Amino acid sequence: MDERELVIIGGGPAGMAAALSAREHGVRDVLLLERDRHLGGILNQCVHAGFGLVQFKEALTGPEYASRFIQSVRGTPDIEVRLGCFVADLKPGKVFTCLSHGNVSTIRARALIMATGCRERTREMIQIPGTRPAGVFSAGLAQKMINIEGLMPGREFVVIGSGDIGLIMARRLSLEGAHVKAVVEIQPHPVGLKRNVVQCLDDFAIPLYLSHRVLFIHGKDRVEAVDVAQVDESGSEIADTRFSLACDTVLVSVGLIPENELIEMAGVEVDRHTNEPVSSDLNYTSVHGLFVCGNAYRVYDIVDSVTRDSFLAGLQAADYLAECGGTE
Amino acid sequence: MHDIVIIGGGVVGAAVAYELSHYDLHVALLEKEEELSFGVSKANSGIIHPGTQNPPGSLRGRLCVEGNRLIRQLSEPLGLDFQQVGELIVAFDEEETSRLWQLKQEAQADGVPGLEVVSRGWLRDNEPNLNRDAVAALLAPSAGIISPYRFVYALSESAALNGVDINTLTKVEGISARPDAGFAVGTSIGEFGTRFVVNCAGLYADDVASMVAPPQFRIQPRKGEEYILDKKRRYLTRHLLFPIPTPESKGILVTRTSDGNPMIGPTAYDVEGKEDLSTTDEGLGMVLRVAQRLVPAIDKRDIIAYFAGLRPSAGEDFFIQHDSRVPGFVNVAGIQSPGLTAAPAIGRYVVGLLQEAGLMAGKKYGQRPMNGRSFHLFSMPIQEAEKLVEQDAESGDIVCRCETVSLREIKDAIAAGARTLDGVKFRTRAGAGRCHGSFCTCRVMEVLSEETGRTITDISKRGPGSEMVVEDRADG
Numbered sequence: 001m002d003e004r005e006l007v008i009i010g011g012g013p014a015g016m017a018a019a020l021s022a023r024e025h026g027v028r029d030v031l032l033l034e035r036d037r038h039l040g041g042i043l044n045q046c047v048h049a050g051f052g053l054v055q056f057k058e059a060l061t062g063p064e065y066a067s068r069f070i071q072s073v074r075g076t077p078d079i080e081v082r083l084g085c086f087v088a089d090l091k092p093g094k095v096f097t098c099l100s101h102g103n104v105s106t107i108r109a110r111a112l113i114m115a116t117g118c119r120e121r122t123r124e125m126i127q128i129p130g131t132r133p134a135g136v137f138s139a140g141l142a143q144k145m146i147n148i149e150g151l152m153p154g155r156e157f158v159v160i161g162s163g164d165i166g167l168i169m170a171r172r173l174s175l176e177g178a179h180v181k182a183v184v185e186i187q188p189h190p191v192g193l194k195r196n197v198v199q200c201l202d203d204f205a206i207p208l209y210l211s212h213r214v215l216f217i218h219g220k221d222r223v224e225a226v227d228v229a230q231v232d233e234s235g236s237e238i239a240d241t242r243f244s245l246a247c248d249t250v251l252v253s254v255g256l257i258p259e260n261e262l263i264e265m266a267g268v269e270v271d272r273h274t275n276e277p278v279s280s281d282l283n284y285t286s287v288h289g290l291f292v293c294g295n296a297y298r299v300y301d302i303v304d305s306v307t308r309d310s311f312l313a314g315l316q317a318a319d320y321l322a323e324c325g326g327t328e
Numbered sequence: 329m330h331d332i333v334i335i336g337g338g339v340v341g342a343a344v345a346y347e348l349s350h351y352d353l354h355v356a357l358l359e360k361e362e363e364l365s366f367g368v369s370k371a372n373s374g375i376i377h378p379g380t381q382n383p384p385g386s387l388r389g390r391l392c393v394e395g396n397r398l399i400r401q402l403s404e405p406l407g408l409d410f411q412q413v414g415e416l417i418v419a420f421d422e423e424e425t426s427r428l429w430q431l432k433q434e435a436q437a438d439g440v441p442g443l444e445v446v447s448r449g450w451l452r453d454n455e456p457n458l459n460r461d462a463v464a465a466l467l468a469p470s471a472g473i474i475s476p477y478r479f480v481y482a483l484s485e486s487a488a489l490n491g492v493d494i495n496t497l498t499k500v501e502g503i504s505a506r507p508d509a510g511f512a513v514g515t516s517i518g519e520f521g522t523r524f525v526v527n528c529a530g531l532y533a534d535d536v537a538s539m540v541a542p543p544q545f546r547i548q549p550r551k552g553e554e555y556i557l558d559k560k561r562r563y564l565t566r567h568l569l570f571p572i573p574t575p576e577s578k579g580i581l582v583t584r585t586s587d588g589n590p591m592i593g594p595t596a597y598d599v600e601g602k603e604d605l606s607t608t609d610e611g612l613g614m615v616l617r618v619a620q621r622l623v624p625a626i627d628k629r630d631i632i633a634y635f636a637g638l639r640p641s642a643g644e645d646f647f648i649q650h651d652s653r654v655p656g657f658v659n660v661a662g663i664q665s666p667g668l669t670a671a672p673a674i675g676r677y678v679v680g681l682l683q684e685a686g687l688m689a690g691k692k693y694g695q696r697p698m699n700g701r702s703f704h705l706f707s708m709p710i711q712e713a714e715k716l717v718e719q720d721a722e723s724g725d726i727v728c729r730c731e732t733v734s735l736r737e738i739k740d741a742i743a744a745g746a747r748t749l750d751g752v753k754f755r756t757r758a759g760a761g762r763c764h765g766s767f768c769t770c771r772v773m774e775v776l777s778e779e780t781g782r783t784i785t786d787i788s789k790r791g792p793g794s795e796m797v798v799e800d801r802a803d804g
Contacts, residue, residue: 035729086726089710097710099734102721104714122764124633131606132635134789134796138766149770150802151784220603221793248798261762264560273629 001095005029006317007109009087009096009262012041013303014294014310015115016069019079021314022113027321030079031107033098035086039073040066041117042140043303045147048168050195054304065303090266094290110324111289111317114263115310118256118295120165123217126254128160130217133224139165139253146172154249158226159183160214164192164301166253171200181245184209184228186235193301214250215242223248256299263292274298283313289320329521330354330493331689332682333513335500335536336528337364339476339671340663342483344526347675349490351689356520357484357492358513360499362791363751365480368530369668370754371605371637373554373583373594374476375568377666378415378468380435380443381579388646389438392666394673396470402672406482407698408474409586415471415568416446416455418622419464424572428466435468442469457564457623471568475586476668477754482698483671485744489696496747497791500529503539505654511540524656524682531602531640533661540654545642545661549602552594553611556633557626558762562588569622580618582626587707587731587757592619592626594637605636632762639664646670648677650685658682706732706757727775728768730761738772742779750790752776769796 006027008015011034019032038044043051046062053059056068073079085100094109120138135154137145143165145151157173159166162185170180183201188211190197201208209228215237216227230241257275264270269278269286277285277292285292293313294306332348334341337359348355361367376399382389403410419425425445432443444467451458451465488494495517502514503525513520529536537543557564562584569582583591595611612634619626642662651657658681660674667674683689705713705723716736717724725735733756741755749765749772752758758772759765765772773787773796788794 035726084725086729086732088705088713088726088732099705099713099717099724099726099732101725102717103724104710104717106710119763120766122632122762122766124631124764125629127609127612127628127631127634129606129608129612134794137769138764141766141769144770145797149774149784150800151770151797152799152801153797155798216606221790222795261560272627 002105002107004031004107004109005321006111006113007031007033007107008113008115009033010041010115010117010294010296011036011039011081011083012115012117012294013043013066013069014117014296014306015113016073017307017310018113018115018293018314018317020069020072020076021311022318023076023079023314025315025318027318028078032073032079032081033085033087034081034083037084039070039081039083045140045144047147048172051303054302055307087262090262092266096262111321112291113313113317114260114290114292114296115294116259116262116296118258118299120253121255121257123250123252128214128217131219133217133219133222135219135223135249136217137249137251139169139251142251143169143172146176152176152178155179156181156247157249157251158214158245158247159251159253161185161253161255162190162192162197162208163253163255164196166251167192167196167200169251169253170206171204174204174206180204180206181247182207182209182228184212184214186211186213186231213237217250223250226250256295258296258299260292260296263290282309283316289317289324291317330356331522331687332356332524332526333358333511333520333522334526334528335513336367336530337361337480337484337494337496338367338369338528338530339365339480339483339668340530340660340674341528342480342487343671343675344528344660344678345487345492345494346483347679349487349492350691350695352692353689355492356522357487357494358498358500358515358520359494359496362497362747362788363745364484364494364496365477365754366750366790368637368640369480370477371554371635372476372552372665372668373581373591374473374585375583375666375668376410376472376474377669378435378470379438379440379666380415380417380431380466380468381573382438382666383644384434384437386645387648388666388670391646391670391673391677393439395666395670398672399474399669405697406486408479408482410472410474411586412470412472413567413584414467414469415570416451416465416467417570417572418458418462419572420461421463425464427572428464432466440468440470443467455566455569457625458569459622459624467567473568473584473586474668479668481744481755486695486698489698490692500536500539503536505540510656524658524685524687526658526660526678526682528660530663531638533640533642533659537651537659537661540657541651544649544651545647545659547640547642547661549599549604549638550596550641550664551599551604551636551638552596553607553615553636554591554593554634555612555615555631556585557590557592557630558632559587559589561590561630564590564623564625571618571622580615582619582622589632590626592616596639599638602638605638607634607636611636633760633764646674648674648681650681656685658685704737704757705734727771728756728758728761730763731757733758735775738775739779742776747776747780748788748790749773749776749796
C-alpha cells in the first residue's frame with residue numbers, strides 16, 4: 001500500500017485549486033487523481049464565455065479558465081497528476097483503491113480532499129411518465145455530444161428545466177441550427193441566472209413556459225412528442241391546459257446533485273436529501289482530515305466561487321497535516 | 329433446409345434453442361429485434377420463483393418447480409448469476425395468516441421444497457426492515473433472483489456455440505404449410521424451409537399462430553410497471569417480499585435485481601396495444617403504496633430507473649401444444665410469470681412434444697462448453713480485480729463510473745453480440761446506474777462504433793429507428 005501525504009480526488013477546477021493551494025501552504029507531497037483523460041473536468045465542454053469574471057476580471061470560456069489552472073498545476077513540482085485513474089472505493093482510514101489502464105493500487109492518504117463534482121438529476125429522478133425512447137438526454141450529455149464529439153443529438157428540442165445548463169444548451173442548439181420549441185419550467189420563475197434568460201432565450205425567441213410541467217414523453221423508438229400542462233402552486237396539473245409539442249429530443253436540465261458516493265462508502269455523514277456532506281464548517285466533513293470542496297460540497301452558481309472555496313480547502317488540509325505533525 | 333425454426337428470441341425461444349442444441353439437428357432461431365431478449369424477457373422482475381403462487385395442478389406450476397430445479401444445474405456450466413435468496417409471503421393479520429397455511433399446502437402438493445411459516449420474531453431477526461406490523465410469513469427458501477437478459481444471452485450463446493443458427497432483425501412475415509410436409513417461413517431476410525416450427529413469439533404468438541391456422545388462443549397484454557432503486561439501498565431487504573395477493577396489490581413485491589438494486593413492482597393491468605411500454609403516475613403511486621407497506625423505509629427519492637413490461641397472457645395457464653391441425657407446428661404461448669423460471673423446463677417439454685410429433689433426433693456426443701463466464705468488476709472483490717487488470721490492461725480502464733464497468737467488459741459484450749446501447753447495458757450494466765449514462769454514453773457509442781465498424785450515427789439505443797444522434801459534424 002502506498003502512503004501519501006495529501007490526495008485530491010478529482011481534477012476539475014475544485015481539485016486543481018485545492019492542489020495548488022495545498023502546495024503553496026507547505027504540503028510537500030500532493031497527488032491529484034483524475035478519472036478522465038484530461039484535467040479540467042466539465043469546464044472542457046463549456047465553450048461559452050462568462051467564466052473568470054471574479055478570479056481574472058475577464059470573461060473566459062470554460063476551456064480557457066481550465067487551461068490557466070492546468071498550466072499552473074503542470075508547472076508545480078511536487079504535484080503528481082494521474083489521469084485515467086478511477087477511484088473505485090473508499091474505506092475508513094482514508095484508504096482507497098484506484099483502477100487505471102493496467103494498474104490497480106491501494107493508497108492510504110494522511111489527508112484527503114474530495115473534489116468529485118456533481119452529476120445531473122435525471123428524468124428518472126423526477127419520474128416523468130411515458131415511454132423510454134432514444135432522444136431523452138441530460139443537458140450535460142447533449143453539451144458533450146455537441147461541443148466535444150461534434151455530434152448533433154437531434155433536430156427539434158424541448159428542454160425541461162430553466163437552470164443555467166438548460167438555458168445555455170437552448171442557445172447552443174439554436175446556434176447549431178436546431179429548433180428549440182420550448183423551455184418548460186415547473187417554477188413560476190426562471191431558475192437560471194437572469195443574464196442567461198436574456199442572452200439564451202429572449203435573444204433567440206425561444207418560448208419559456210413558466211409554471212408548466214412535462215407530463216408524458218411519447219415515442220416508441222425515438223421521442224415523438226411531449227405532453228405539457230400548466231400547474232398550480234402545488235405542482236398539480238390545471239384542467240384544460242394540456243397541450244402537445246412534437247419533438248425528436250428532450251433535454252433534461254432539472255438540477256445538479258453533489259457526487260458523494262465515495263465518502264458515503266467510508267461512513268462519512270451525507271445528507272439524504274441534498275447528498276451534501278453533513279458539515280459544521282465550509283469544506284469540513286464528519287471525518288477529521290477528510291475535506292470536500294467544490295460542487296461536491298454544495299452546488300455552486302459560478303466556477304469563480306468554486307475556485308475561491310477550494311483554495312481554502314487546500315489551506316485547511318495543510319493546516320490539518322501541520323497540526324498532526326504531518327508535513328515537515 | 330432446417331429441421332426446426334424457432335420464432336422468437338426471448339427466454340423461451342433461447343431455452344428451446346439451448347435444449348435442441350444437444351441434438352444432431354439443423355436449428356434456426358429468428359428474432360425480429362436487433363438483439364435477443366429485447367421483448368418480454370427484458371422487462372420483468374428477474375425472479376426465479378419457488379412455485380408457491382400457481383393454480384393447483386397447473387402446467388405452469390409443474391414447469392415452475394421443475395425450472396427452479398434445472399436452473400441450479402445450468403448455473404455452473406452457463407455461468408448464470410443465479411442467487412438463491414428465498415422469498416417471504418407476508419401476512420398482516422390472522423386472516424392472512426390462515427391464507428399462508430393454505431398457500432403452503434397447495435405449494436407442497438406441487439413439490440415446492442423447504443416451506444415454512446415463520447413467526448413475527450423470526451421476521452424481526454431475519455428481515456429487519458420489514459414493516460413491524462407483519463405477523464407471520466411463508467418462507468420459500470428455494471426462491472432466487474437472476475439477471476433475466478443475461479440468462480437469455482447465456483442460453484443463446486451456448487446454443488449458438490453448439491450449432492444453432494441465430495438470426496436477428498429477422499421478422500416473420502408469413503408461414504405456409506407445404507403440401508408434402510414442413511413449412512416455408514417467409515421473413516424480412518428471406519425464406520427458411522423447415523420441418524418443424526416452434527412459435528415462441530411472446531406478445532405476437534397469436535399473430536404468428538394465425539399465419540397457419542385460426543388461432544386457439546388470444547394474447548392479452550397485461551402491463552407491469554417496475555421501479556428500480558439506487559444500489560446504495562441494497563441492504564433494505566434480504567428476501568423477496570410478497571404481500572398476500574389482494575385486488576389492490578395484485579402481487580406488487582419488493583425484490584432486488586441480481587446486480588443489487590432494490591426493485592419494486594410490478595403493477596398488473598390489461599392494455600390494448602402490444603407496444604404500450606409507458607409508465608404512469610398512477611402506476612408509480614400504487615407501487616409505492618404497496619412497497620412501503622412492506623418496507624416503510626423505501627423512499628421515492630431513491631428511484632433511479634423505471635420501465636414497463638407486457639405479460640403475454642393467454643388465460644390462466646401456459647398454452648404449450650402441438651397443433652394437430654398443422655402437423656409439425658408447436659405453440660408456446662401465454663408464457664407470463666413464472667415463465668423466466670419455467671423456461672428451461674419448457675425447453676425440455678417442447679422437445680418432448682416435437683418427438684411425439686415425429687421429430688427423430690439423436691443426442692450429440694458432447695456440448696461445447698462456454699468460454700468462461702463474463703466478469704463484472706462491480707461484483708468482485710478487489711483482489712480478483714487486481715488479477716484481471718494484471719492479465720488485461722483494459723480491465724482497468726473504467727468507462728461507466730456508477731457501476732464500475734471497464735472497457736474490457738464492454739468490448740467482451742460486443743464480441744458476444746451486443747450491437748446497441750441497451751445490449752451493452754444489459755450485459756455489462758454500463759449506463760444503468762444513478763447518472764443514467766450521462767457520463768459514459770458517448771464513450772460506449774464510440775467503442776460500439778470502433779468494434780463493429782458502424783458509423784456513429786448508426787449507433788442506436790435498441791435497434792433501427794432508435795439511433796442516438798442525427799448527424800456527425802466532427803472532422804467533416
